[in-house]
Amino acid sequence: MGRVIGIDLGTTNSCVAMVDQGKPIVIPNTGGYKTTPSMFAISPDGKRLVGHLSKRQAITNPSNTLYAAKRLIGRRFDSPEVQKAMSLCPFQIVRGENDDARLEIAGKVFTCPEVMGVIVREMKRVAEEYLGEPVTQAVITVPAYFNDSQRQSTKDAGKIAGLEVLRIINEPTAAALAYGVGEEREEKIAVYDLGGGTFDISILELGGGVVEVLATAGDTFLGGEDFDRRLVAHVLKEFQEADGIDLSNDLMALQRLKDACEKAKCDLSSLSVTEINLPFIANDDSGARHLNMEVTRETLEELVGDIVHRTMDAVQQCVTDAGLTPADIDQIVLVGGQTRMPLVQQCVTNFFKKPPHKGVNADEVVAMGAAIQGDILASHDDSILLLDVTPLSLGIGTFDGQFAPLIPRNSTVPTRKSHMFTTTRDEQTAVKIRVLQGESEQSDENHLLGEFVLTEIPRSTAGEPEIEVSFEIDSDGIVNVFARDVATEREQSITVNAAGTLSEEEVAQIIKENEEYDLPE
């Protein structure tokens, strides 16, 4: 068997690693960088560009450059998150056939798994170039808080890229693996992960070769980009007040400003003051206008303080869910670029009353953990046991609009729970079951995974048939549903209408279409 690569498929950047002679190493791309921007673009002359090539031309081609597709993957077009993204992104987001969110650039519509698939394929290529041999298997990470549709869609992205996805694992679990693998010590660790687009907090227990996730919480729509956006809004306002020019409708100016604000934000992690300089940002009757502005760390902290404090509410919830207090946590591991911000480190330190661990690289630790998991799976090593949990309660919708949970959140996966269904009318031959994930008592407020229709139920009086439906969450955190007619022992057929994800036929079709395109290196 060839090597299994570990891919940290990030909102902003992606990273690929593998285990070499027992040690995880991050594989640099051809430019020598250890991370690759998760961006995909079509240039004006029709070329498909990915990674750094895509990022480099984003300023001059904003409406045809896709970024942060991870924020939209597995989501319905009508969801508040997609609607919010539509008002913020310079590219078109359109409704797909499955009510999913799709992305339109250069007149062509792409599904989110397809866009993420392009990024995965690039990471595969980086590894193949380094190794000089084909790579066919991978472990891909997702935020712990991802629901079934988001996990399924990520797995589809792997397939579209031509990889067999051996396992989907949670990013914090991967970080814990990289942090503590092979060590004898018993510890409770908190992994605080604030990346470009998502936030996760997990509490894990390590020891005796077992990595057990005790609890996890987070927000799949909160990350460094929100920090950038606050700074962009601030600069736009200041510029308008000082110069009387509104830049908010000028796509190219906005893209330049967005890049400059992200850079200023990063600079302010090590400096107390920085400058944003954008010459020729606008033109008016008096000629070219330039934007020169000083930004202090204090201003940035005022602009984003509430976001950082919001993450701490999730930290509190997670510690409580784990049945612990902050003092029980031995180590805090920070993951994701945004954790370099001093305010973030300070809030985490204040909460746990101890500083975070310094020994791991926040950008690389997740991919390294994924590579370790890949190596464990490939070598059938049973000395390390990974016990992950499901982040959201799984249940069914009842007739009165209520949610009946079957598998509570933070249950260890894989797990399986059965529930008995019957008919409500005489001669009824089909029953529809709505499967949802979430924590609200109201069905409507939870995420609808799909509608499962039990068919071919033998005709009889209402309430007589007994159909046992088993809900399984597998090691990838993906939901499978099985049904059995108790009287006849017959497996019941089930039709799944999972909105937001692709059918197998659609995935196959995309793979075929993409074979035509070889990306320039």
Ligand code: AMP
């Ligand atoms: P990731 O998704 O882990 O690659 O994190 C990317 C996010 O981290 C982006 O929003 C970056 O702007 C942010 N980031 C990277 N470096 C720094 C830094 N030195 N200070 C603050 N934020 C940073």
